[in-house]
Amino acid sequence: MAEIVREPKQKRSIEKKERIIKAGYKLFAEKGYFNTNTAEIAKEAGVSTGIVYGYFRDKRDILLEAMDIYLNNVFTPILSLLDDVTTPDFPFILSRAIEHAVNVHRTNAAMHTTLHSLFSKDEIVDARFSALEEEMTKKLSAKLVDLGYKGEHLFEKVHTVIMVVQSFAHEEVYDHHDYIDYAEMRKIVLDMLLRLF
Secondary structure, eight states: OOSSOOOSSSHHHHHHHHHHHHHHHHHHHHSTTTTOOHHHHHHHHTTHHHHHHHHHHHHHHHOOOHHHHHHHHHHHHHHHHTTTSOOOOOOHHHHHHHHHHHHHHHTTHHHHHHHHHHTTHHHHHHHHHHHHHHHHHHHHHHHHHHTOOOOHHHHHHHHHHHHHHHHHHHHIIIIITTTOOOOHHHHHHHOOOOOOO
């Protein structure tokens, strides 16, 4: 393993590092973090194991970089939910947020499961998700203020929406109990969240 991890400067080197990150993302999503090793990531990226260690100390470093892909795929669209809204139309905004959360969890299910398995084991993974929730809460709250919303305790309300919507998405996508009518549950969740505003 290389003693000094280098940051690539040349275009070819930058592309190699990106291939390694994307290969790690793919394998972590397919096989999980603990079932993937550095040699497999190198093979998937089309580089030698030595090249991998030239850019990363270990597979955890690759995971932390790959996490950026996941966060971008999942949360960038959430932050743009209010871009084409001109008034605080909460029935529209909240139903759209629920739909988006379910779709995002469905299309990124494998990596989501991998990252969630590391929450209690990896402080950095946990801290990055916490920081992201804070950023989302503040940015979505600021957008609502820009739209003219004047209600009190906005951070608390928006953060509650994030928690409830995420829980519902987990329930519908991952847990999916046969005895639950998810269309009906979605209406209940929407009605409950509308009462906040």
